[in-house]
Amino acid sequence: MDILMNYIDGIWEKSQTGKTRDVICPSDGKVIAVVTESGPDDAKKAIAAAKKAFYKDRTWRDMAAVERAAILRKVAELMEEQCEELAKTDTLDNGKPYREAEGDVSDAIECFQYYAGLIDKPEGGVYNVNKGFGPMHSYTVHEPVGVCAQITPWNYPLLMAVWKLAPALAAGNSVVFKPSENAPLSTIKLFEIFEKAGIPKGTANLVLGDGPNVGAVFAESEDVDMITFTGSTKTGQFIAKAATSNLKKVGLELGGKSPLVVFADCDLEAAVEWAMIGIFFNAGQVCAATSRLIIEKSIKEAFLDKLVEKAKKITIGPGMENPDMGAIITEGQMNKILGYIESGKNEGAKLLCGGKRYTEGKCADGFFIEPTIFDECTPDMTIVKEEIFGPVLSVLTFETEEEAIELANDTEYGLAGAVITKDGARAMRVIQELRAGITWINCSQPTFCQAPWGGYKKSGIGRELGVHGLEEYQEVKQINMNLAPAEPVGWFTH
Incomplete structure (x- = not known):
């Protein structure tokens, strides 16, 4: 089995450590690839290449926006040509159903197309300023930040990579990129597409490895101008502290424990779905x-009867067979989720369905968990407070609108939230009270590359996607021009 490599300064190369890592398919526990395992020296080499590309070579940075846009559109075209392969790769690497992976690839292509279309549009502003200094012209321009380090998780391997790479590259930055060591394969294919599309060497660099040996170097390096990370709040806090080395810009999309508030006037069938x-x-x-x-x-009672009935009918299996629900990413993550389920039982929650590892048929050697629902939960329970990151639902009840809002906001997180009701005024009242960055009315989970994504509180800093996502990778420069002849203003008389 060939060893998949880093991509640094336009060259595919093995790590300087000489180590490798097996990539495991969560659907059956088998090795599907071997990748090079990088260390700090590889991370530093990639940073140096990105720094040279941005500050010295300046090929990508100084390229006209329309030319950068053309290359990004070429990336999207090549992704379309390889959409089936990309979807299959994410399915085998991550364990998700193939149709979900197809949706991820489609969204990723749209994201590149969106930012390619955005970067040649008007930007900046002109300001009416105080005339105390004489006639002045004041305006702003947007410039790339510089060297951007980016770290992504394993739950949406390709899509999360594109959410970061597309706006960062569109803005004219150079990047060093680390995908999750648990699901790196589609990102490797994406960098192959970058090379084919003509992104200049050193502009986009890929380093395969873990957080302590690669991610920490990115965060601490004084040659990195910005770092963005999607993952756990604990790791995000470490990155934010490490980033103070040079006070680099930080973008963090972290954990969530999001509420779905359902009122009695809802369409029951739709709300259950x-x-x-x-x-x-x-x-x-x-x-x-x-x-x-x-x-x-x-x-x-009526709601949970329908919900449990449907949850028990969910099909579980290998992603390529297109079940309703696929695998958990690793055995360790599966065991962590099972530990949360045990804590729910021990703390007095009522298990309505699921709660076990699923090992039927072809799932015997994979990492699967049954859809799990707990009733009679209280706000102090571990399963209610902590992010589980698995198919485990906690149920709480309310009697008044005020109580519903209080329960919804009773969390250290603030990534998302949803409300379901036929009363439009109530929906707006509740949604405006939710302390969360992404909210839905009469739905849950729709996401659009044109709209900002990010959270409140411990769910992160900054926004991805949309115009806001591009601005995260830009600095705003103020320029003031004296329009009068070069003569003294007359403030000083001596």
Whole structure:
């Protein structure tokens, strides 16, 4: 089996450590690839290449926006040509159903197309300023930040990579990129596409490895001008502290424990479907998963009867067979989720369905968990407070709108939240009170590359996607021009 390599300064190369890592398919536990395992020296080499490309060579940075856009559109075209291969790669590497991976590839292509179309549009502004200094012209321009380090998780391997790479490259930056060591394969294919599309050497660099040996170097390096990370809050806090080495810009998209508030006047069938999507899509491995169902007490019994009935019918299996729900990324993550389930039982929550590892048929050697629902939860329970990142739903009840809002906001996270009701005024009242960056009314989980993505509180710093996502990778420069002849202003008389 060939060793898949780093891409540094336009060259595919093995790591300087000489080590490798097996990539495991979570659907059956088998090795599907071997990748080079990088160390600090590889990370530093990539940073040096990106720094040279941005500050000395300046090929990408100084390229006209329309020319950068053309290359990004070429990336999108090549991705379209390889869409089936990219989707299959994510399915085998991550364990998700093939149709979900197809959706990820489609969204990733759209993201490159979007930023290619955005970067040649008007930007900046002109300001009416104080005339105390004489006639002045004041305006702003947007410039690339510089060397951007980017670190992504394993739950959406290709899509999360594109969410960061597309705006950073569109803005004219150079990047050093580390995908999750648990699911790096589609990102490797993406960098092959970058090379074919003609992105200049040193502009986009790929380093395969883990957080302590690669990610930490990115965060601490004084040659990195910005770092962005998607993953756990704990790791995000470490990165934010390490980034103070040179006070680099920081973008963090972190954990979530998002509420789905359901009122008694809802369309019951539709609300049940949205609840299913909110927690069982991608086997619950979604940062914005609505993992806390906060439901009006009067309809709880009827709602949960339908929800449990549907959850028990969810098909589970290898991603290439297109089941309703695929695998958990690693055996370690699966065991962590099972540990949370045990804590729910021990703390007094009522298990309505699931709660076990799934090992039927072809799933015997993979990492699967049954869709799990807990009733009679209280706000102090571990399964209600902590992000589980798996197919586990906690149910709480309310009787008043005020109580629903209080329960929804009773979390250290603030990534997402949803409300389901036929009362439009109530929906707006509640959604405006939710302390979260991404919210939905009468749905859960829709995401669009044109709209900003990010959270409040411990769910992160900054925004991805949309115009806001491009601005994250830019610096705003103020330029003031004296329009009068060069003569003294007359402030000083001596």
